[in-house]
Amino acid sequence: MEGLFAQLVTTxxxxxxxxxxxxxxxxxxxxLFSERSGVVNIALDGLIIFGALAGAIVTYTLDPxxxxxxxxxxxxxxxxxxxLIAWVHAVVSIKYRADQVISGTAINLLATGVxxxxxxxxxxxxxxxPKVPHGLPLWGAGELRFSPxxxxxxxxxxxxxxxxxxxxxxxxxxxxxxxxxxxxxxxxNVRRMRYSGVILSGLLAGTAGxxxxxxxxxxxxxxxxxxxxxxxxxxxxxxxxxxxxxxGATLLFGFLQALAITLxxxxxxxxxxxxxxxxxxxxxxxxxxxxSAAPRALGKPFEG
Amino acid sequence: xTLAPDSRPSPTAARIALTASxxxxxxxxLFPLATLGRGFDADAVLLHLSGGVFNxxxxxxxxxxxxxxxxxxxxxxxxxxVASIVGAVRRxxxxxxxxxxxxxxxxxxxxxxxxxxxxxxxRIAADTTLRPGAKRQLRNFYxxxxxxxxxxxxxxxxxxxxxxxxxxxxxWWERLNRLRGLLVPAVAIGLAVLVGAVVVLIVQPxxxxxxxxxxxxxxxxxxxxxxxFVYSTLFAPVTALNPFLDSLKLATPLIFTGxxxxxxxxxxLFNVGAPGQLTLGAIAAxxxxxxxxxxxxxxxxxxSVIAAGLGGxxxxxxxxxxxxxxxxxxxxxxxxLNYVASAIFIFMIGSDTFPFLGREYHLPFKAPGYEPAxxxxxxxxxxxxxLxLFNVGQGGATALSIAPLVALATYFIARWALGRRxxxxxxxxxxxxxxxxxxxxIGIPVQIAGSQLNASFLIxxxxxGVFGVLMWRTAAGYALRAVGLSPRAxxxxxxxxxxxxxxxxxxxxxxAGLAGTHYVNGGALDEYRLKGNMPVNVGFDGIAxxxxxxxxxxxVVAASVxxxxxxxxxxxxxxxxxxxxxxxxxxxxxxxxxxxxxxxFLSRRVTDPPPPQLVAxxxxxxxxxxxxxxxxxxAAERATPVPNVGRSSEVNAQVELxxxxxxxx
Numbered sequence: 001m002e003g004l005f006a007q008l009v010t011t012x013x014x015x016x017x018x019x020x021x022x023x024x025x026x027x028x029x030x031x032l033f034s035e036r037s038g039v040v041n042i043a044l045d046g047l048i049i050f051g052a053l054a055g056a057i058v059t060y061t062l063d064p065x066x067x068x069x070x071x072x073x074x075x076x077x078x079x080x081x082x083x084l085i086a087w088v089h090a091v092v093s094i095k096y097r098a099d100q101v102i103s104g105t106a107i108n109l110l111a112t113g114v115x116x117x118x119x120x121x122x123x124x125x126x127x128x129x130p131k132v133p134h135g136l137p138l139w140g141a142g143e144l145r146f147s148p149x150x151x152x153x154x155x156x157x158x159x160x161x162x163x164x165x166x167x168x169x170x171x172x173x174x175x176x177x178x179x180x181x182x183x184x185x186x187x188x189n190v191r192r193m194r195y196s197g198v199i200l201s202g203l204l205a206g207t208a209g210x211x212x213x214x215x216x217x218x219x220x221x222x223x224x225x226x227x228x229x230x231x232x233x234x235x236x237x238x239x240x241x242x243x244x245x246x247x248g249a250t251l252l253f254g255f256l257q258a259l260a261i262t263l264x265x266x267x268x269x270x271x272x273x274x275x276x277x278x279x280x281x282x283x284x285x286x287x288x289x290x291x292s293a294a295p296r297a298l299g300k301p302f303e304g
Numbered sequence: 305x306t307l308a309p310d311s312r313p314s315p316t317a318a319r320i321a322l323t324a325s326x327x328x329x330x331x332x333x334l335f336p337l338a339t340l341g342r343g344f345d346a347d348a349v350l351l352h353l354s355g356g357v358f359n360x361x362x363x364x365x366x367x368x369x370x371x372x373x374x375x376x377x378x379x380x381x382x383x384x385x386v387a388s389i390v391g392a393v394r395r396x397x398x399x400x401x402x403x404x405x406x407x408x409x410x411x412x413x414x415x416x417x418x419x420x421x422x423x424x425x426x427r428i429a430a431d432t433t434l435r436p437g438a439k440r441q442l443r444n445f446y447x448x449x450x451x452x453x454x455x456x457x458x459x460x461x462x463x464x465x466x467x468x469x470x471x472x473x474x475x476w477w478e479r480l481n482r483l484r485g486l487l488v489p490a491v492a493i494g495l496a497v498l499v500g501a502v503v504v505l506i507v508q509p510x511x512x513x514x515x516x517x518x519x520x521x522x523x524x525x526x527x528x529x530x531x532x533f534v535y536s537t538l539f540a541p542v543t544a545l546n547p548f549l550d551s552l553k554l555a556t557p558l559i560f561t562g563x564x565x566x567x568x569x570x571x572x573l574f575n576v577g578a579p580g581q582l583t584l585g586a587i588a589a590x591x592x593x594x595x596x597x598x599x600x601x602x603x604x605x606x607x608s609v610i611a612a613g614l615g616g617x618x619x620x621x622x623x624x625x626x627x628x629x630x631x632x633x634x635x636x637x638x639x640x641l642n643y644v645a646s647a648i649f650i651f652m653i654g655s656d657t658f659p660f661l662g663r664e665y666h667l668p669f670k671a672p673g674y675e676p677a678x679x680x681x682x683x684x685x686x687x688x689x690x691l692x693l694f695n696v697g698q699g700g701a702t703a704l705s706i707a708p709l710v711a712l713a714t715y716f717i718a719r720w721a722l723g724r725r726x727x728x729x730x731x732x733x734x735x736x737x738x739x740x741x742x743x744x745x746i747g748i749p750v751q752i753a754g755s756q757l758n759a760s761f762l763i764x765x766x767x768x769g770v771f772g773v774l775m776w777r778t779a780a781g782y783a784l785r786a787v788g789l790s791p792r793a794x795x796x797x798x799x800x801x802x803x804x805x806x807x808x809x810x811x812x813x814x815x816a817g818l819a820g821t822h823y824v825n826g827g828a829l830d831e832y833r834l835k836g837n838m839p840v841n842v843g844f845d846g847i848a849x850x851x852x853x854x855x856x857x858x859x860v861v862a863a864s865v866x867x868x869x870x871x872x873x874x875x876x877x878x879x880x881x882x883x884x885x886x887x888x889x890x891x892x893x894x895x896x897x898x899x900x901x902x903x904x905f906l907s908r909r910v911t912d913p914p915p916p917q918l919v920a921x922x923x924x925x926x927x928x929x930x931x932x933x934x935x936x937x938x939a940a941e942r943a944t945p946v947p948n949v950g951r952s953s954e955v956n957a958q959v960e961l962x963x964x965x966x967x968x969x
Binding site: 042088092093096098099101102103105106107108109110112113114116117120121124126227230233234237266267268269270272273275276279280282283286287 | 635
């Protein structure tokens with residue numbers, strides 16, 4: 001056991017830990033906006049993939065023109081593409097009142113096919129994009145050097161909390177998710193609130209994807225999200241749809257992921273089983289909380 | 305599409321006919337009419353309605369069939385389409401005739417073209433001066449010719465126009481109305497095909513191996529030809545026996561997972577867990593098949609199949625139980641269990657050792673070798689291929705047993721002859737079995753290359769039957785459907801929602817788990833073992849299949865065969881074209897799900913109209929707010945006892961109390 005602690009109390013582990021937390025945190029906070037407005041967003045995994053793909057391609061394409069500025073434009077593009085795809089989910093599930101889970105599943109299915117089609121058309125290979133010459137810059141010291149989305153993610157926890165609980169927008173968003181009929185009778189435009197929630201989730205999931213492709217690696221590779229969207233969804237539920245709860249849950253799940261990565265080289269626990277822990281924890285957490293804390297109108301189309 | 309009081313086609317029907325005919329007329333002018341021949345790299349000789357021939361192949365002087373009749377028929381089709389447009393604008397009674405005639409002339413043009421091309425092929429086959437290689441090449445060149453978008457669109461549009469025109473007649477309206485369930489899937493497929501066409505137009509540059517550059521117009525024709533080429537290749541497997549058997553092989557696991565998702569849908573549950581259930585089913589089948597007692601021989605096979613079902617059922621029962629007992633969403637739980645199942649899968653066959661607290665432990669499941677895979681199944685637990693099962697030929701010749709056909713025909717004839725007699729179904733089934741066994745050794749010789757389609761396809765068909773009987777012929781199925789339609793009403797009617805939730809998820813899991821038999825016992829991964837490259841994604845494709853099949857067993861089979869077909873065709877497309885790969889098929893499937901979820905973007909009045917009785921009643925009594933009732937209707941209303949709707953709950957309680965007092969006296 002001493003070996004385990006020696007492995008864990010290092011700056012290298014801390015860096016791995018933070019890098020594992022960031023995409024989860026960004027995606028889960030995005031999902032928070034969508035689900036608090038009453039729209040289930042099971043498409044988060046697909047949104048991450050679209051964001052990662054767009055970020056990598058735009059950065060690679062603009063690099064000869066913009067140089068070190070290109071990844072910043074890539075970040076913007078990845079977030080916008082994530083928002084655009086989320087908008088499709090919003091149109092289908094809000095305007096056409098589709099089953100939100102089925103619509104989200106369709107987006108995830110799209111994310112398994114579209115990247116290959118685009119990569120084949122652009123570069124003739126279906127699995128990865130070319131490496132970008134400049135990724136996002138690394139800020140920090142020593143081993144703890146991270147790209148900007150890392151700092152953005154932790155700042156976002158406070159911003160989300162403030163927006164959700166201290167602004168009129170947040171009040172309306174929460175009302176839309178709890179009781180859209182009542183919100184509508186108070187003059188809140190329920191559909192517009194839901195659109196904004198879903199699109200925000202897309203912007204943030206897209207940012208998470210950009211962090212993966214050009215903030216952490218230097219290209220888009222197939223299956224880059226590796227189910228992070230679903231773990232984020234689990235963190236959102238485990239965190240009871242609250243910003244601070246989400247932070248706690250993503251810290252736990254990120255820790256487990258970093259543990260699995262670190263244990264891969266040691267002889268303490270089978271890493272495959274450690275990676276399954278977040279999912280088991282979510283199942284157990286759901287047993288104890290049920291759907292008690294979920295926004296009450298979650299998943300129900302608004303008929304007004 | 306409401307029924308107009310006079311017999312003229314309704315404005316909606318006229319608008320549909322107008323759009324269809326206009327699109328087809330534009331298509332005749334803008335797209336190539338036919339492909340006169342096609343080379344290996346999808347390069348083609350194209351014919352346009354104007355009579356222009358665009359040769360984009362490397363062979364500039366390939367002999368071409370005469371095209372005069374085809375062109376004449378094409379122009380006739382165009383004239384008929386224009387007439388249909390005029391008829392549709394005037395909402396004339398006759399436009400279904402011109403629509404139908406356009407369909408007929410277009411089909412005739414395709415037939416004339418086809419016979420011209422086959423005459424060319426026959427001439428080349430008889431030509432002795434050609435080398436065998438050149439002969440084969442030229443014959444392939446003509447065999448891949450045929451109609452193109454210019455003739456395909458009028459065929460479709462003619463049918464749509466005829467249907468729209470005929471919808472003015474009550475009898476035909478009834479007939480068409482019965483097909484309404486197909487509307488949303490059909491529109492969804494149409495829209496997905498349209499988006500896919502745009503993708504092909506954007507990503508794939510025109511194929512031109514002739515060496516001479518072509519004009520803008522020729523380039524456009526070549527590009528639009530590629531759209532038709534891609535789709536005709538995707539759907540080509542239905543036209544020949546061997547590719548069709550291949551597509552049935554890919555359809556088999558989809559039938560299982562589609563049934564799984566559809567079964568849960570019927571009970572109001574969304575089973576996203578088919579991938580995990582499939583994995584557990586495959587693991588269970590492998591455990592029995594590899595480590596079961598060898599002394600059982602062929603007895604091991606049923607045990608292994610049952611184990612697959614049980615493994616999946618267990619993995620489905622967990623979220624069902626959690627939902628029934630704790631109310632936690634089955635969607636989240638099944639997704640989480642997919643990842644847990646995949647972790648178990650990798651843990652078992654990824655490595656033969658695992659570390660635990662500083663010590664290495666041994667795992668007996670992984671076979672030695674680089675690839676993650678289990679040991680081979682014992683021969684007794686392997687499913688035969690269908691060819692092996694039905695081949696009754698002697699001495700190497702292939703002859704398929706006619707028993708299944710005889711049995712099917714016997715069953716339907718007996719069902720019809722016995723009419724409504726009690727136990728008619730059972731008698732018919734017995735007769736079918738007896739005749740099937742008697743004719744087992746009689747075979748018809750066929751030309752067929754080896755097909756890997758295995759007997760799990762039959763298990764899938766049995767699953768389809770079980771689904772249908774269980775859901776619509778048993779009390780348990782009634783309870784399941786009641787819960788799916790309205791849980792509260794079911795609970796009120798004495799049906800336990802919790803019990804049925806668990807039951808539904810267990811059976812859904814069983815269906816998905818049985819898909820494991822296809823991969824493990826059936827050797828669909830080219831070896832009779834559990835392998836790391838098992839495509840668990842077919843679990844998600846099951847969602848698409850169930851949605852497209854509208855959660856009916858026959859619909860699931862049809863959707864699975866369609867998806868299996870385009871999966872098979874996708875491989876061909878990828879081989880022929882540089883920039884389009886088979887992931888286009890994945891995109892098409894995803895778009896179909898998305899568009900079906902959005903109801904095909906059709907208004908609810910079209911997809912889910914009020915029942916005709918209600919419309920008729922509203923028509924005879926007038927709108928409710930008018931307050932008028934016909935004398936007969938008013939009398940009927942007076943005679944009906946007033947239900948307690950509208951009374952306050954206090955009054956209701958008082959009435960109940962009075963009744964109880966009277967009872968106790």
